[in-house]
Amino acid sequence: ETGVTQTPRHLVMGMTNKKSLKCEQHLGHNAMYWYKQSAKKPLELMFVYSLEERVENNSVPSRFSPECPNSSHLFLHLHTLQPEDSALYLCASSQGGNRANEQFFGPGTRLTVL
């Protein structure tokens, strides 16, 4: 595997379910990110991890819970979601948390909340 991978690629869940999204980067980077992509809205930065420490949390509801066990893996734990949480969730990585550095994105997980 190369680059940034995300699993699953598609997920359908009910509002009472608990699920997790997984991201893995094979680039040797030390910063990882979660974004939410909704139609006709700007890409929303959700969380930033640098050196496995969460350094940014952009007022994301607590029903989204990130986890970064090491510099190569990032999870997004989901519970009691709402239909408006349906979106494409993108993971990205970069070398360092320097905001001028290029980010490398995974293909995303298409989430549908019923």
Next chain:
Amino acid sequence: GDSVTQMEGPVTLSEEAFLTINCTYTATGYPSLFWYVQYPGEGLQLLLKATKADDKGSNKGFEATYRKETTSFHLEKGSVQVSDSAVYFCALGNQFYFGTGTSLTVIP
């Protein structure tokens, strides 16, 4: 606060037509500016970037110039191809602000 504004799409062009996608920004300081492209079913990938005023980023025939005086970073290509069909995002480097994306479809 910092923000990025992109022209709304979708944009549909014939092959070999000239492309411009407008992007303007509001920012404190002088952040790096980026254009990312998202092909169907894929994540975003960097297309080009500029790190300071008057810099021109270029890649795959696309160009954009960092204009401090007009706070703009418009994307241009002289002759588009069908393979350029994708969604294009303008982004600020200082706070990871992205625009809404502009969908481009090129028809043969």
